[in-house]
Amino acid sequence: MAEDALVIFTPSGKRGRFALGTPVLTAARQLGVDLDSVCGGRGICSKCQITPGYGEFPKHGVTVAADALSEWNAVEDRYKRIRGLLDGRRLGCQAKVMGDVVIDVPPESQVHKQVIRKSATERHIEMDPATRALYVEVEEPDMEEPSGDFERLARALKAQWGIEAIDADLTVLRRLQPVLRKGEWKVTVVLNRGNHDAAHRVLDIFPGFDERPLLGLAVDLGSTTIAAHLCDLRDGRVLASSGLMNPQIRFGEDLMSRVSYAMMNPGGDVEMTRAVREALNTLSGEIAGQAGVAAEAIYEMVLVCNPVMHHLFLGVDPVELGQSPFALAQSSSLSLDTREVDLTALNRNARLYVLPCIAGHVGADCAAVALSEEPQKSKDMVLIVDVGTNAEILLGNEDRVLACSSPTGPAFEGAQISSGQRAAPGAIERVEIDPVTKEPRFRVIGSDLWSDDPGFAAATAVTGITGICGSGIIEAVAEMRLAGLVDAGGLIGGPEQTGTQRCLPYGRTHSYLLHDGRAEGGPKIMVTQGDIRAIQLAKSALYAGARLLMDEIGVEKVDRVTLAGAFGAHISAKHAMVLGMIPDVPMEKVTSAGNAAGTGARIALLNRAARDQIEDVVHHIHKVETAIEPRFQEHFVNANAIPHAVDPFPELRKIVSLPEVSFNTGGSGGEGRGRRRRQEAG
CATH class of the missing domain: 3.10.20.30 (Beta-grasp domain)
Structure with missing residues (x-):
């Protein structure tokens, strides 16, 4: 035993x-x-x-x-x-x-509150929400013309606002008569009309002219994190942004692991559905509290997510998404009552709109990115990369747009990393390594000072230095390559090979000591060979997906790259290109779109016409399936090198010098001597 x-x-x-x-x-x-x-x-x-x-x-x-x-x-x-x-x-x-x-x-x-990196991006959005509040004056009952109060409300809305038809459920009908009389036949009505609804739905009714908050929630339901933006439906302002880790992580860090969990554990899909719905209820209450409003003022939610999350949230078994041909239960958009999916923290009559999915592994989150960034209107060839546990990639211009998803895994989020953690105060988020001394300096979330700045210790005394988040590990690996601590194959050199005692033996490999806080009761934070491998696998999947789309559309290079999501907002273009995460382009042609999926969700929340637009656009986006495309594996293997085994990256080499080092067998000089000593010692 x-x-x-x-x-x-x-x-x-x-x-x-x-x-x-x-x-x-x-x-x-x-x-x-x-x-x-x-x-x-x-x-x-x-x-x-x-x-x-x-x-x-x-x-x-x-x-x-x-x-x-x-x-x-x-x-x-x-x-x-x-x-x-x-x-x-x-x-x-x-x-x-x-x-x-x-x-x-x-x-x-968790001690350290997560910092949601997917903050709302500044964006002008033309206001035309599906949910709005209208003031209306209703005729009083007349025995000479008998009719119901609801029918007279409908006539008033048609005469005063041009609304052809309305309907309502029993919760509204029960309140209708006392509210009309209290308001002396003058009321404010909250209405919602989904894109395919014949009638406007009455969600609420208040006596007189009422200007209480009318709010909507735009949610980006990711595999690892859930981010939400609380918006004023009257003027479009973002009142609060918040988020939390997706609790489904305990069932599997990546999507296929969750599908496997559902397949191997009877009722596993129900468990995951319950977990994510509870998380959304919690998040709705927290974000309302953050804005100082009641969650009952949230009358609509717009949700974007990948296909597996889409099915698990809706309570649809995702098993078909785990095997070819990766069939969706439904790809078109959905309009539902939030009660149908157990979202009880919002207004009792709130509505939910889910953007359409593009294909089996390219979901509503990718559709939201397309809505935000509009590649179909681009004159030049643009590559849009939304990096997460499952990367969504769009490539195209006004002639044609392609899409694929790539299974990058959670390493970019700080998971599967030895000292990794989510983005929270105390997490290392920026790293620089001196190429001569090999000494690091870094910044942590919660302080603008670098670790070698005066006052850094005092500034980080409360949070401490607790680990390294996704942006930090990406920059650390790229900086190690630039400083000659890691070779093109991803191997970390030993102390004799690299000239620094920070490269420590770690099992049969080496690690790089980024920070040792043990004297102050903190952790020893290292970048291990396993961490390098995790980042290599993630970035190779990302690059291979982009190259596959380039093959399909028939181009050897792209004109510009747009980085979306938390990654795009917090990683420098230089570090992304040193790693070989994205194709080689001039550095000024790499831009950040912030949380484009979240922005797309906000656009759909605040502009009803945008929903028609994206529902049309997704029908013209061509899906490329990486899982069954043989060239994906070839591109993946070549992309394992840092930055790449075959592609020369001429634009990158204009601005950085990549050391020609090799720590594998067949090296020379000190490298060989270092290996012999270890072998003799063994």
Whole structure:
């Protein structure tokens, strides 16, 4: 019988083996997992709540048995009775490891609040929302002309606003008569009309002229993060932006892992659906509180997401998306009552609009990017890359637009990285390495100072230096290549090869020491060979997808590149090109579009005509399926090199010099001597 067990924490991806009987909180602390506790593990504060996952986890290579944690105990029982504990939650200080287990740390149990990098991008949007409030004066009842109050409301709206037809559900009809009389037959009506609806839906009614908030929520439901923008439907202002980690990460970090989980665990799709809907309810309440308004003022949500997230959110089994021909249950747009999908935190009559999907692996998020960036109107050849756990790529101009998705995985989000974490105060987000001294300097989220600036220690005393987020690891790897610490194949050199003691032995490979905070009680933050490999795999998938589209459209180069998403806003074009994430273009031709998917969702929320536009555009975008295209693998292998094994990247070489180093067998000089010493020592 095994004496220890594998514990995997999500969303961080950190893992380790622990003796049976180890409290989950102890395991989290030893791994540097962000799990809160202020009572010293005595079961008093309840800050260390966790959610264990059970069943098959193919991505992690484990099967979690029902008895993977110790039994529910009296402390947890008392806490649930007195204070309440969500079903499925355990207290990390009480639950003990008894077998291999996957444990999710929910946002409220994390010490460092996540910084949502997908902030709202400044954009002029012509206001024509599907949901609006209208003041109307209704005729009083007349015994000479008997008719219902609702029918007279309909006549008034037609006469005063040109609205041909309305309907309403029972919740509105029950309030109609008292509101009309209280307002002395003058009322404000909240109406919604979906693109394919014959009639306007009455969502709410208030006595007299009422200017209370009328709000909408634009949501970018990503595989790793969920970002939302709360908008005023009267003037388009973004009142608040917020987000959280997608709780489905505990079922699998990438999309195919979640499909596998649904296939291998009966009811797994239902679990994932419930988790993401609960997260959206939580986010809706939080973002309303952030703006100082009631969530009941949110009358409409527009949602964009990839196809797997689309199906899981709607409660559709995603199994068909896990196998050829990757068939969608429905690709066209959807207009629903939010009650149908258990979004109860919004107004009870709120409406939901989901943008259309383009094809099996190219979803509504890509459609939203197309709505925001309009490649079909471009005179030159533009490549638009929306980087996330599943990258969406568009290539084209006014003649033709192609699209594909590429499975980059969560490394760009800071997951699967040894010291990786989500974007939160204290996370390293910018890195520079001196090519001569090989010494690093960095910046962390929450401070504008670099680590070698006076006052840096004081400025980061509260947050500490806790790990490295996605933008930080990307810049770190690119800087290591520029400084000659990593060769073109992605190998980290040893101290003799690189000339720095920061390159430390790490198992059978080497790592680069970025920061050692152990003296202050902080972590030792390194870039390991495994981290380099994770970034290589992610960037190779991205570049291969772009090259595949270029092959299909018949071009050897593109005129410009637009980087979308959190990545585009926080990574320099130079570092992206040094890694070989994007094709070679002049640096000034690489621009950031911010969170283009979120912007597209906002456009669809605030402009009803834009919904017609994107529903037409998606029919003319040609989908290229990377999963069955043999050239994808060839491009992927070539793209493993940093920046590339074949493509010369002439524009990049105009501005940087890439050291000609090789740390593989067959090197010369100090490299060979370093290898011989290690072999002799072994």
